[in-house]
Structures are given as structure tokens and as C-alpha cells.
Amino acid sequence: MCGIIGYVGRNAATPVLLGGLRRLEYRGYDSAGLTIQQAGGLRTLRAVGKVARLADKVRAEWVEAEVAAGHAGIAHTRWATHGAPTEANAHPHSDATGRIRLVHNGIIENYRHIRAKLEAKGHVFASETDTEALVRLIGEYHKGDLRQAVIAALRRVEGAYGIAVLSAAEPGVIVVARKGSPLVIGVGEGECLVASDPAALVAHTRRVIYLDDGDVARVTADSVDITDLDHAPIDREIAELTFEAGAVEKGGHAHFMLKEIHEQPETVGNALRGRLDLVNGTAVLSGMGATARELLDFQRVVMVGCGTSLHAGMVGEFALEELAAIHAEVQPAAEFRYRNPLVDGRDLVVAISQSGETADTLAAVREAKDKGAVVMGLVNVVGSAIARETGRGVYLHAGPEISVASTKAFTGQVAVLLLMALKFGRGRRLSGERGQALAAEIARLPKLIEAVLAQDAAIAAVAARMAGHDHAFFLGRGPMHPVALEGALKLKEISYVHAEGYHAAELKHGPIALLTPGMPVVVLANRSPVLDKVLGNAEECRARGARVIAVVTDGGPPVAVADDVIRIPDCDPLVATIPAAVALQLLAYHVARLRDCPIDQPRNLAKSGTVE
Numbered sequence: 001m002c003g004i005i006g007y008v009g010r011n012a013a014t015p016v017l018l019g020g021l022r023r024l025e026y027r028g029y030d031s032a033g034l035t036i037q038q039a040g041g042l043r044t045l046r047a048v049g050k051v052a053r054l055a056d057k058v059r060a061e062w063v064e065a066e067v068a069a070g071h072a073g074i075a076h077t078r079w080a081t082h083g084a085p086t087e088a089n090a091h092p093h094s095d096a097t098g099r100i101r102l103v104h105n106g107i108i109e110n111y112r113h114i115r116a117k118l119e120a121k122g123h124v125f126a127s128e129t130d131t132e133a134l135v136r137l138i139g140e141y142h143k144g145d146l147r148q149a150v151i152a153a154l155r156r157v158e159g160a161y162g163i164a165v166l167s168a169a170e171p172g173v174i175v176v177a178r179k180g181s182p183l184v185i186g187v188g189e190g191e192c193l194v195a196s197d198p199a200a201l202v203a204h205t206r207r208v209i210y211l212d213d214g215d216v217a218r219v220t221a222d223s224v225d226i227t228d229l230d231h232a233p234i235d236r237e238i239a240e241l242t243f244e245a246g247a248v249e250k251g252g253h254a255h256f257m258l259k260e261i262h263e264q265p266e267t268v269g270n271a272l273r274g275r276l277d278l279v280n281g282t283a284v285l286s287g288m289g290a291t292a293r294e295l296l297d298f299q300r301v302v303m304v305g306c307g308t309s310l311h312a313g314m315v316g317e318f319a320l321e322e323l324a325a326i327h328a329e330v331q332p333a334a335e336f337r338y339r340n341p342l343v344d345g346r347d348l349v350v351a352i353s354q355s356g357e358t359a360d361t362l363a364a365v366r367e368a369k370d371k372g373a374v375v376m377g378l379v380n381v382v383g384s385a386i387a388r389e390t391g392r393g394v395y396l397h398a399g400p401e402i403s404v405a406s407t408k409a410f411t412g413q414v415a416v417l418l419l420m421a422l423k424f425g426r427g428r429r430l431s432g433e434r435g436q437a438l439a440a441e442i443a444r445l446p447k448l449i450e451a452v453l454a455q456d457a458a459i460a461a462v463a464a465r466m467a468g469h470d471h472a473f474f475l476g477r478g479p480m481h482p483v484a485l486e487g488a489l490k491l492k493e494i495s496y497v498h499a500e501g502y503h504a505a506e507l508k509h510g511p512i513a514l515l516t517p518g519m520p521v522v523v524l525a526n527r528s529p530v531l532d533k534v535l536g537n538a539e540e541c542r543a544r545g546a547r548v549i550a551v552v553t554d555g556g557p558p559v560a561v562a563d564d565v566i567r568i569p570d571c572d573p574l575v576a577t578i579p580a581a582v583a584l585q586l587l588a589y590h591v592a593r594l595r596d597c598p599i600d601q602p603r604n605l606a607k608s609g610t611v612e
């Protein structure tokens with residue numbers, strides 16, 4: 001959560017920092033602030049609310065000459081963890097002298113202890129944050145060398161951090177450090193940037209250095225000097241960003257979410273590219289590093305993830321069991337890490353994460369490794385913590401996902417899980433013929449998604465009839481059950497409609513009591529071996545006056561109980577999870593648009609849960 005950007009170089013820092021904050025706003029947007037370094041010392045401005053409020057404040061309170069004079073600065077956009085979103089709690093925070101400022105992502109777990117000790121020495125805290133304890137501690141250790149002071153303080157803190165620090169005494173220097181919260185340095189011509197996300201850098205440079213846990217870097221306009229917490233020098237390679245600046249722009253769409261929904265023919269195509277072997281009916285996933293023999297030896301596949309990534313894992317569970325006849329299960333990462341999971345060297349644990357930084361999923365990876373399981377990542381962000389710690393796995397290649405509500409990552413995850421199931425299946429019991437048929441179906445996915453996107457206007461019309469309701473159900477069975485959960489999650493997070501995803505057969509065991517006349521019930525009623533059962537469940541809702549919105553297979557038999565119909569193209573029931581999910585993404589999007597919600601930045605949310 002939260003976003004960090006820092007700049008040092010030949011240009012005025014303030015416009016670069018504000019531009020970077022706008023790019024990072026999806027990581028947290030309840031308050032923002034910046035500090036720039038000037039001849040007279042450090043100047044800080046902070047504001048509650050969106051970055052635009054901070055920009056207004058800069059225009060109102062700083063004269064142009066001041067803005068132009070600051071060539072180094074740090075800035076932050078916040079998602080509150082400790083302390084309400086107030087100006088006092090917004091970053092940057094200051095040490096006792098006012099000559100050191102710091103921005104921080106993560107959580108300092110022993111901050112109460114540090115705070116109590118500092119208060120006993122006479123410090124008077126200005127905020128309720130854990131961050132202020134860290135910057136005050138740095139101030140205590142500061143004897144003229146900022147990096148040394150930062151290291152001394154970091155050696156005494158427990159928890160997770162990505163930080164950027166400025167000192168009035170060292171013009172043109174930013175000190176950054178990371179542990180458990182991402183930080184990347186952009187290396188330009190006569191300028192360097194630091195950020196919690198490369199999306200904020202790509203407009204300035206494509207050359208980046210990813211910091212690892214334990215790294216501390218002293219960054220100037222033309223140097224990056226990295227050490228560990230024992231002051232030992234560290235060499236990190238410069239990598240090239242693979243996405244274009246346009247990938248982090250809306251590209252003519254009203255929202256990032258809509259853009260990302262419409263990118264899915266391409267992003268799913270990227271996830272499949274070079275990985276489908278249509279002749280042998282299998283998948284080529286070299287990143288898994290598993291031989292056919294190893295695949296046979298696994299006794300179980302355990303998938304872990306959170307939120308949308310967890311739902312993708314649930315689809316994967318069906319695919320793996322059906323195609324590969326291997327015991328597969330999915331667990332919320334937050335549960336897995338604390339339940340003393342029963343995994344060992346015969347189990348494959350697959351960590352599913354768009355960001356690759358989700359704290360619970362990362363902790364689950366560590367737990368699984370400690371228990372001796374073989375661990376793989378199914379990750380979108382290249383070079384992220386989970387990608388690095390797993391060391392093997394499959395990238396989604398979906399490009400940056402900016403909208404807080406995950407869309408293209410979900411379809412990429414399901415596509416890759418289908419490939420994994422195919423590969424496992426062919427290594428175990430799946431016939432060549434069935435493998436070929438399925439590979440051909442998977443290869444159609446970009447076209448299947450296009451066919452759903454082409455119905456945007458029809459889905460918007462269905463949304464218009466739904467938008468006035470504050471409650472909704474989403475029902476599905478088999479692999480469509482997780483799609484129902486995902487459809488409900490999308491709707492609730494961006495439109496604030498209370499939506500429940502349910503197994504269609506479970507409704508009558510309690511929740512059906514909630515049905516009231518006119519309540520929208522979205523039923524995933526595509527071609528599948530359980531279609532008759534699903535239609536029976538839809539009847540039960542209709543009989544209680546609910547408004548049934550059926551997601552049906554184009555060309556399939558008419559669904560008499562449906563008040564509204566959304567069509568997805570005919571395809572294999574496992575493959576159909578992806579076009580069905582796209583239809584529900586569009587439905588949620590249009591409901592949220594009609595309810596006038598801030599779609600890309602829903603209240604209380606932020607992209608990427610880097611705290612527990």
C-alpha cells in the first residue's frame with residue numbers, strides 16, 4: 001500500500017514528484033505529501049485526500065521560484081494503517097530537529113517501544129504513526145552522515161519498510177532502504193529517481209535497479225551506491241523496464257479499469273504466447289522447471305493467494321483435479337501461513353499474486369519453503385518479492401495493472417492455471433486427444449474475450465436495470481462458483497453494492513431468506529454438465545420474485561427464468577470461466593459508473609496489500 005517517489009537531478013523536483021504521485025495514487029489515496037530540499041533547508045507540504053489537493057496546495061502556498069529551486073525531493077501517497085488519514089499523519093514525517101524527513105511504506109512493528117523510549121528522552125510526537133518513530137530514531141543517530149544514521153536506526157526496527165530519506169545537511173542526496181516493501185531506483189541522464197513502483201519511473205527512464213531486502217542505497221543525480229545493513233558494498237544490475245510509458249496511461253478510456261478490461265484479449269494472449277503446444281496437446285512452461293517425472297511424483301498441488309488471486313486458484317483447483325487427477329486445493333494465504341500447514345517435499349505450492357508483494361502470500365511462500373515443499377510463483381510483476389523468493393514459476397505478462405480492482409491479472413492467472421493443468425494432465429492421465437482439444441480451446445481465448453467485449457453496450461443495459469439495487473447475489477457451480485465469487489467481489493469493491501457470491505446449490509441452505517422481490521441474482525448458466533441443476537437453482541430464486549440475470553452460452557437453449565441474458569461464446573466449461581469473468585467485470589464496471597463511484601480508487605482500498 002502507499003506510494004513513494006523521490007527525485008534528485010537537474011530538473012525541478014516538485015513537478016516530477018507530483019507527476020509520480022499521480023501515477024502511484026492507486027496504491028493509496030487518503031492523504032499525500034512532499035518535501036523538497038532548498039538552499040534554506042527542507043520544505044514540506046501535506047494534504048488530506050487525493051494528490052490533486054496537494055497539487056492545489058503547492059500552487060497556492062509555494063511561489064514558482066521556490067518550486068524551481070528544489071532539485072531533490074521525496075513524496076508519498078498514503079493508505080492509512082496507523083492513525084487516521086489526517087494532515088498530521090501524512091508523510092513526509094520529520095525528526096526532532098526538522099532537518100531530516102522520511103517517507104515510508106510498510107509497518108514498523110516495534111514502534112510503540114521506540115516511541116516510548118524517545119518520549120522518555122523528551123521527544124514530542126506530532127502524529128500517531130509508526131513512521132514518525134523511525135525518523136526520530138534516525139535523527140537520534142545522525143552525526144552528519146545520513147546513510148549511517150539510517151542504518152543504525154534500521155538495525156533497531158522490526159517490521160517491513162520501503163523508505164526514502166532526505167537531510168538538510170546533505171544536499172542532493174536521498175537515502176533509500178527496503179525490507180519487505182518494494183523499492184526501485186530509476187537511473188536517468190544526470191538524474192535519479194526512487195519509487196515504490198516502476199510505473200512512476202517509466203516516463204523518465206527505463207533503466208532501473210530493483211533493491212532487495214536489506215539494501216540501503218545512497219542516491220545522487222549521478223550515482224547509486226548500495227550497501228547492506230553491515231555497510232558491505234552490494235552490486236545490483238541495471239535492468240530495462242519492459243513496458244511502455246503508455247501502459248500506465250488510460251489510453252482514451254474513462255478509467256484504468258475499463259482500459260484493463262479491454263486489454264484482456266491481448267494480455268491473455270501474452271500469457272499464452274509460446275506456451276501452448278497444439279500438436280502434442282500440452283503446455284510448455286519452462287519457468288516451472290519441472291520434468292514430466294517430477295510432475296508425476298507430486299502428491300498434491302496447494303495454491304495460496306488472497307482476494308481475486310485466491311478466486312483464480314479456486315478455478316485452478318477444478319482444472320487440476322479434472323484434467324490431471326491430482327489432489328489440488330487452494331487456501332487463503334493468510335490462513336496457510338498460520339495454520340501449520342501439512343505440506344512437505346512431495347507437495348507443489350503455487351503462490352498466486354498479481355503484485356508479487358502481498359504480505360500474506362509472501363509469508364505463505366516462506367512457510368511452504370520452510371516445510372520443504374516445492375514452491376512456485378504465478379506472478380504478474382517481474383522482479384517482485386514473490387517472483388524472486390520462489391525462484392521458479394510462470395509470469396502472467398499482463399503489464400502494469402493500475403486499477404485497484406483486479407481484472408486482467410485474474411484472467412491471466414486462470415489462463416496460466418489452465419496451462420498448468422494441461423501440462424500436469426498430459427504428464428499424468430490426460431489423453432493426447434483430449435489434450436489437443438483443450439489446447440485448441442485455450443488458444444481461442446483472446447477471440448472468446450473479444451466476443452464478450454463486443455457486447456459492452458448490451459451488458460451496460462443490463463447494468464442500468466441493476467444499478468438501483470443495493471444487494472445482489474452471484475451464483476455458480478463447479479468452476480463457475482469461484483467466478484461467481486469474483487463477480488460479487490468486483491461489484492462490491494467498485495460500486496459499494498452488497499453482493500454475495502454463492503455456490504448455487506448452497507443458496508437454499510440459508511441465504512435464500514434474503515431474497516426480496518426484484519433483487520438481482522446473477523446466475524452463471526453456461527453449457528456445462530451441471531446446467532440443469534443451475535437452472536433449477538435459478539428457478540428457486542425466480543419463484544421468490546428475484547430478478548434473474550443469466551450468463552448463458554450463445555446459441556444454447558433459451559433460459560426461461562431469465563429476466564436478462566448476457567451471452568458468452570460456446571466453449572469448454574473450464575475455459576468458459578474466463579469469458580464469463582470478463583462479462584461480470586463489465587457488469588460491475590457499468591453498475592459502478594451509473595452509481596457515480598470512483599471506480600479506479602474505491603474507498604478504503606489500495607492496490608497491493610504489503611501489510612498483514
Ligand code: F6R
Binds near residue numbers: 306308352357609
Ligand atoms: C480485488 C483485488 C484484491 C487482490 C488481492 C491480492 O480486485 O485486487 O483482492 O487480488 O489483494 O493481491 P495480489 O494478487 O497482488 O497478491
